[in-house]
Amino acid sequence: MVKVSRIRFDGNSVAVLSPLENDVIKILWKRDSMRVRDIYSLLRRRRKVALTSVAVILDRLYEKKLVTRKIALGRGGEHYIYSPCCSQQDFEQSVIDKTVNRLIDKFGPVAVTYFNERFSKRK
Amino acid sequence: MIGCFAGFAIDIDKVLLTGISLALAVFFLLMISRTKSTKTKVGMIYGHLIMLSFPFVLFTTNFACGAACMSCYSDTMAMVSYALPSAVAVGTLAGFVVIPSFYMFSSRHQSRNRELVAFVRKYSRLMKIRAPKLYIIDKAKPIAFSFKSFKSAVFVSVGMLDILSKKETQAVILHEMAHIRQKSSVMKFSSSLLKLSPLSVLARFHHDTGKEEEEADSFAIRMQGTSKHIISAKRKIGMYH
Numbered sequence: 001m002v003k004v005s006r007i008r009f010d011g012n013s014v015a016v017l018s019p020l021e022n023d024v025i026k027i028l029w030k031r032d033s034m035r036v037r038d039i040y041s042l043l044r045r046r047r048k049v050a051l052t053s054v055a056v057i058l059d060r061l062y063e064k065k066l067v068t069r070k071i072a073l074g075r076g077g078e079h080y081i082y083s084p085c086c087s088q089q090d091f092e093q094s095v096i097d098k099t100v101n102r103l104i105d106k107f108g109p110v111a112v113t114y115f116n117e118r119f120s121k122r123k
Numbered sequence: 124m125i126g127c128f129a130g131f132a133i134d135i136d137k138v139l140l141t142g143i144s145l146a147l148a149v150f151f152l153l154m155i156s157r158t159k160s161t162k163t164k165v166g167m168i169y170g171h172l173i174m175l176s177f178p179f180v181l182f183t184t185n186f187a188c189g190a191a192c193m194s195c196y197s198d199t200m201a202m203v204s205y206a207l208p209s210a211v212a213v214g215t216l217a218g219f220v221v222i223p224s225f226y227m228f229s230s231r232h233q234s235r236n237r238e239l240v241a242f243v244r245k246y247s248r249l250m251k252i253r254a255p256k257l258y259i260i261d262k263a264k265p266i267a268f269s270f271k272s273f274k275s276a277v278f279v280s281v282g283m284l285d286i287l288s289k290k291e292t293q294a295v296i297l298h299e300m301a302h303i304r305q306k307s308s309v310m311k312f313s314s315s316l317l318k319l320s321p322l323s324v325l326a327r328f329h330h331d332t333g334k335e336e337e338e339a340d341s342f343a344i345r346m347q348g349t350s351k352h353i354i355s356a357k358r359k360i361g362m363y364h
Contacts, residue, residue: 036285052362055286059263071261077236077284077292078259 007099016095020049024057025066025084025091033083035074058082066091141178148174165306172211234259234279242293243277243300246346252304257296259284265360269299271306286363291356294343298353301342305335 008015017025023046027039040054061067062082069080086094103111151171158164234240234257247254255275260266263282270276277299284292344350 050362052286052359055263055265055282056363059282062263069263071259071281073235076289077239078234078281079285080263080281 007095018057020053020057021061023047024054025061026088028067028082028084029088033081035072035079035081037079039082137181140181144174144177144181148177169215176211232259233257239292239296243296246297246300249346250300250304252300255300255303265363267295267299269302271303275303277303282363283360286359287356288352290347290352291359294347294352294356297343297346298339301339302335304342305338 006016015022023043024039027042028034031038036051036055036058039058040049040051043049043054058067058069058080062069065085067082067084069082071078072081073079100115148171151167151174155164155167155171158167236257240257243257244254253275255269255277258276258278260278260280262280263285264280265283265286266278266280267283268278270278277296279292279295283295287295340350340353343353347353
């Protein structure tokens with residue numbers, strides 16, 4: 001289960017991950033399995049970032065169970081190969097699911113009535 | 124208990140043995156700061172701890188042997204006198220066998236990186252030490268350390284290999300191999316055991332890890348002919364939060 005601890009509302013956007021976490025996971029969603037150095041070389045074309053920061057971010061994503069990793073042997077010795085745990089769609093669905101469940105847990109019938117009204121208006 | 128102690132105190136041989144062992148404990152303690160070699164220092168530390176715990180062992184044995192003192196077994200003093208030498212024994216066993224074995228076992232595998240293993244062997248020959256085994260730790264945090272007990276070993280995390288270049292990794296390994304030659308882990312462990320001694324304040328001995336670190340860095344710089352790799356490795360490790 002993906003761990004999401006915080007959702008930020010910045011202006012019109014909703015952020016679940018930090019900007020760098022977001023960039024890293026997006027690369028992994030596109031490429032599937034990659035090592036830290038490869039993610040770093042793709043990322044530094046777009047923004048100023050250090051290799052160490054990419055390694056920190058990947059470990060954070062691993063803690064949040066958004067990525068898995070395994071040790072592989074290649075050029076330069078042992079290294080981690082990171083892969084996304086789920087697709088972008090599954091991740092977004094999981095975030096919505098958690099958010100809605102939390103709202104219902106916290107506000108009970110008020111939240112349920114709100115969602116009912118909201119969806120009936122849409123119809 | 125008082126009867127048993129009085130029996131101990133009036134026995135001139137036992138009192139003499141206690142006095143000699145305590146005097147030796149103080150002698151070893153004062154010699155720690157005056158000796159230069161690590162091996163001798165470690166010997167002095169253990170000599171001090173053994174001599175310091177000897178009167179307790181003697182006192183406890185005295186209790187155990189005297190049939191009239193059987194009730195003294197449940198006494199706290201007797202328990203402490205059993206516990207102190209046992210603590211030294213368990214501590215020593217942990218430091219030299221259990222902790223290194225734990226890391227060697229939990230690291231799961233030795234490095235399969237032939238180039239790096241060959242590098243370790245090459246420099247072990249140059250340093251005239253037994254080639255340490257290179258273990259890989261499954262952690263993203265960049266860490267490296269070494270042990271010198273019955274077998275010596277260098278441990279490096281995968282995270283470290285992920286962020287360091289080949290030359291930087293070699294610099295870190297040379298740094299750790301220098302620690303093995305200095306017997307740093309033995310000295311670190313022994314000096315922390317010394318803190319158990321109530322007389323340790325008399326020793327005016329402080330194990331300076333900073334100096335050892337500097338020496339290990341200098342060794343890596345000497346071997347590589349440049350300081351840039353060890354400096355950049357340390358900077359990268361320092362940046363990891």
